Amino acid sequence: MFPFSFEWVWDAGHMVFHGGLWYALGIIGLGMTYCIGKAVLDTLEGKGGHHD
Amino acid sequence: MDSELIPRGVKRCPLGQFSLWIGIVGVVLLWGVYAMFLCWFKGLNQTNMNDSYGFALWIWADLAVIALGGGAFFTGFLRYIVGKDELKNIINYAVLIGFICYSSALLILAIDVGQPLRAWHIFWHANVHSMLTEVAFCLSCYFGVLTIEYIPLVLENRQIDKVPFFHNLGHNMHEIMAVFAATGAFLSFFHQGSLGGVAGVLFGRPFGYREGVLVWPWTFFLFTWSAAACGPCFTILITKITEVITGKKLVKDNVIDLLAKISGWMLATYIIAKIIDTWYWAVVTAPSMGFTLMEFYSNNPFYGIWILFLEIVLGGIVPAGILITQKGRSSSFALWTAVILAVIGVSVNRWVMVLQVMAVPVLPFETWPMYLPSWQEVATTILPVAYGIILIMLSHRYLPIFPQEQELNP
Numbered sequence: 001m002f003p004f005s006f007e008w009v010w011d012a013g014h015m016v017f018h019g020g021l022w023y024a025l026g027i028i029g030l031g032m033t034y035c036i037g038k039a040v041l042d043t044l045e046g047k048g049g050h051h052d
Numbered sequence: 053m054d055s056e057l058i059p060r061g062v063k064r065c066p067l068g069q070f071s072l073w074i075g076i077v078g079v080v081l082l083w084g085v086y087a088m089f090l091c092w093f094k095g096l097n098q099t100n101m102n103d104s105y106g107f108a109l110w111i112w113a114d115l116a117v118i119a120l121g122g123g124a125f126f127t128g129f130l131r132y133i134v135g136k137d138e139l140k141n142i143i144n145y146a147v148l149i150g151f152i153c154y155s156s157a158l159l160i161l162a163i164d165v166g167q168p169l170r171a172w173h174i175f176w177h178a179n180v181h182s183m184l185t186e187v188a189f190c191l192s193c194y195f196g197v198l199t200i201e202y203i204p205l206v207l208e209n210r211q212i213d214k215v216p217f218f219h220n221l222g223h224n225m226h227e228i229m230a231v232f233a234a235t236g237a238f239l240s241f242f243h244q245g246s247l248g249g250v251a252g253v254l255f256g257r258p259f260g261y262r263e264g265v266l267v268w269p270w271t272f273f274l275f276t277w278s279a280a281a282c283g284p285c286f287t288i289l290i291t292k293i294t295e296v297i298t299g300k301k302l303v304k305d306n307v308i309d310l311l312a313k314i315s316g317w318m319l320a321t322y323i324i325a326k327i328i329d330t331w332y333w334a335v336v337t338a339p340s341m342g343f344t345l346m347e348f349y350s351n352n353p354f355y356g357i358w359i360l361f362l363e364i365v366l367g368g369i370v371p372a373g374i375l376i377t378q379k380g381r382s383s384s385f386a387l388w389t390a391v392i393l394a395v396i397g398v399s400v401n402r403w404v405m406v407l408q409v410m411a412v413p414v415l416p417f418e419t420w421p422m423y424l425p426s427w428q429e430v431a432t433t434i435l436p437v438a439y440g441i442i443l444i445m446l447s448h449r450y451l452p453i454f455p456q457e458q459e460l461n462p
Contacts, residue, residue, distance in 0.1 A: 001175065001176050001177070001178055005176070007177060011180075013180035013181060014180050016180075017178060017180040017185060017186065017189065018178070018180075020186075020189065020190075020242070021175075021189045021193070024189075024190075024193040024235055024238070024239055025193060027231065027232075027235045028193065028196050028197065028200065028232070028235065031200070031228055031231055031232060032200065034224070034228065035221060035224040035225045035228065036221065038220070038224045039217055039220040039221035039223075039224050040217070042216075042220040042223075042224070043216045043217045043220050046216075047216065047220055048216040048217075048219035048220040048223065
């Protein structure tokens with residue numbers, strides 16, 4: 001649920017619960033974006049191509 | 053083809069033998085899948101759940117596998133946050149076991165909710181006053197974390213690792229794994245706790261109700277504590293079983309010893325807290341609500357006082373006593389006994405806090421309702437076990453799960 005949803009209420013419950021959820025999803029999303037992005041750049045630079 | 057996928061320097065059984073065992077376990081899996089589809093197509097009338105057992109075999113299995121899968125978050129916490137470097141030799145397996153446990157929990161929930169296509173409602177129409185909302189949030193996110201922790205293992209497969217992108221991706225994920233591990237520990241702390249909090253806040257159910265700190269009853273902390281204590285025991289148990297089945301030593305004794313020692317002290321401190329909690333509940337909380345201790349353990353054919361003894365003494369004090377001593381940990385028989393008892397102890401705790409708590413009569417005219425799961429419930433509960441065995445077999449065969457295997461089996 002997002003703050004622009006009609007059910008949203010600006011109270012501690014919503015902020016704590018959803019804040020925690022977005023915090024965790026944010027770390028997971030940013031972390032994976034970093035890993036995939038860096039892997040693309042590393043691959044374009046020719047790294048990691050000599051493994052068996 | 054198959055030999056090209058097996059990690060270098062390790063021996064595996066012939067493909068035919070491997071396929072035969074996959075097939076045997078696969079039959080059990082299919083039995084569970086059949087029961088699962090029956091539940092989905094025909095509904096929850098396929099179960100023997102009733103008003104007193106709305107939390108039945110499935111939710112017990114859910115809570116038990118989540119507690120046993122706690123080895124992943126706690127071992128990850130010790131390895132990446134505390135810096136216990138020796139545990140790098142068992143962390144892969146802990147992650148795999150955690151991944152299996154949490155995916156199993158989600159699978160069981162998908163059957164239990166009856167209409168899995170509406171599962172997203174808990175995120176979009178969240179009840180922010182419910183412990184179970186927090187459980188749903190954390191469980192889903194933590195499964196994501198476990199998947200992220202498991203992916204680099206898959207990418208280390210000999211053939212996949214040859215692809216530069218996958219090699220780089222796996223390497224990058226390893227580099228920031230501490231961030232994911234810390235997130236996993238944060239999420240696990242809350243969802244393990246909230247599962248305990250569900251029973252603890254039931255003020256209409258004096259068997260489960262506990263006092264606590266602010267909105268968190270003592271059961272919140274006890275559940276997290278017990279998962280951190282007994283999860284690693286389950287990891288050790290499955291590692292030992294894998295060693296017996298494969299006929300190989302896969303992890304060095306000092307690694308097992310360290311994990312067992314930490315687990316033992318966690319279990320020892322947990323069981324002291326649990327005894328204090330039980331004593332206070334028995335002499336203060338329950339009497340204040342009009343109940344005596346023995347009313348919770350009598351006049352029924354199943355829930356005797358033995359269940360309290362089994363949980364606290366056999367499943368807590370005994371394994372803790374074994375695991376905190378060097379002599380206990382160094383004896384193979386004692387170690388096996390301790391980890392099995394710890395696993396039984398935490399499973400009984402979840403059984404009691406899920407089933408007995410709802411079955412105890414609270415009104416004078418009520419009687420103890422009993423419950424025997426239907427074959428569909430049993431089959432769908434065994435389904436994740438079969439799935440887990442197959443995933444372990446595949447991972448052990450094709451992925452470098454045990455970094456010390458080659459060294460220990462030259």
